[in-house]
Amino acid sequence: MRRYLVLAGAAALAAGLLGLGLRGLEAVAQAALPPELNNAYIRDLAQKARAEGGVINSYGMPNDWANYGGIFGEFQRLFGIRQQDIDMGSAVVLARMREEKAGKNDVADLKPAFAMTLAEEGLTLPYRVTSWAALPEGQKGVGKDGSTWYAGYKGTLGWIVNTRLVKKVPRTWKDLENPEYKGLIQYMDPRATGTGVATIMSAAYALTGDPYNYKAGVDFFARLHRLGVIGAVEPKVTTAKFERGEVGIFINYDYNLLAWKERFPFPTEVVIPEDGSLANGGGIVAARNAPHPNTARLFLEFVFSKYGQGLFAQAFVTPIRPDVELPKEVAAKFPPKSAYAKVRFVDYKREEAVSEALQKYYGETIR
Known part of the structure; x- marks a missing residue:
């Protein structure tokens, strides 16, 4: 930019x-x-x-x-x-x-x-x-x-979609189970990144109402892997595969997604899942x-x-400081406020309490 x-x-x-x-x-x-x-x-x-x-x-x-x-x-x-x-x-x-x-x-x-x-x-x-x-x-x-x-x-967890590759934009976590997305989804590895942990917890929140029910989140991603829709799991942030068109749905925080949307030379859409997500x-x-x-x-x-x-x-x-606001021209590019209706802010202590078990269960379940 x-x-x-x-x-x-x-x-x-x-x-x-x-x-x-x-x-x-x-x-x-x-x-x-x-x-x-x-x-x-x-x-x-x-x-x-x-x-x-x-x-x-x-x-x-x-x-x-x-x-x-x-x-x-x-x-x-x-x-x-x-x-x-x-x-x-x-x-x-x-x-x-x-x-x-x-x-x-x-x-x-x-x-x-x-x-x-x-x-x-x-x-x-x-x-x-x-x-x-x-x-x-x-x-x-x-x-x-x-x-x-x-x-x-x-920031809030969501995803960016390459609308040139993905014709039916997923609006919920459950929508990601569509076999049409074979090999198109990328997310961060929860064993190496906090974003990956938050991704699992966000899915758990959407599916069960409890973001700390990490097994439900891991099991959901295990289903996505079995369906073949996962194209990349990364230990650090890289947009290379998304930019090359190897994947078309990238799960990450809204601040990164919106910055990438500004930068990418192809049409994209940023989605905050309608069935719920976490802010962190x-x-x-x-x-x-x-x-x-x-x-x-x-x-x-x-x-x-x-x-x-x-x-x-x-x-x-x-x-994080409440006395500093987003510039109006920046705020105008966010998804509408209604998209954040089911967003919940994570409890850091509870997240810390389950993170190690989440990573262990993920490693045992998704290989």
Whole structure:
């Protein structure tokens, strides 16, 4: 989309500014800071962050997820700090941060239930952003030794349909059982991604009214596999098969679906299933032993400021802060409000309680 090209150009400009030297870069960055970030605390934190090497290491924050390309591009433009990401799903982020004792990455995106787990194990940075009070209850928390976790944004599970390939657009989860969709459905692997877990739970909610009845959700997807309608199960986000026309129905969050709809050169439709779906937050944490701790703190301040939250809002991603709204031109491209009538927000604690059993049952049932 056009805004991504603008941000990419801005990021390249910021990289060029590195040649001005530290003082010149600081002057340019401070002059460009939005008013709410242009204060003594943020300027001092930015100076400390740049002294750490001008890089931020992230897990699970690829450019094509939740507008992270735009967000990190703007972070680089303002502060001269570039991102290095290793794309991985939530389950892998959790495992890696445990294995590494939260000492290799600075920040990460993973499902809030796993973000809570990391905080409870004392593996996240003990840092409360200055906008802490503006974040809704239940979307932030404190764990062991002051470790904090956050939900940074939210979205709803649905699917995007290539209407050139799929003539009868599925409107409900049950509609996906149509044999006409042979090899056309793609979804995220629940053993590796939080999106995959939410997909199983959303189907369970639509079928039984109970999203935590994970066996019903897994059994439903097992039927889809037996019917031959599943064409791809992916451990990380990729639209390659959808863009090549190898699959025609891609299950994911509405913010990604709507951004992809803008980008794809062929006709598509975004569907929120009429028989029910789940809304979920996107967890953001900083690592307890981050190699660039001030850089991690600066990113948290940036992404939870109204300005940072507004960057989510520009790309169909609903900010977690209630005082930041989607721009009217963005909101107008969403499915109608009536499409969200049967959407339920997930309970992070209950999701966490069933996730491991869900993944185990999935692995035993779908091979």
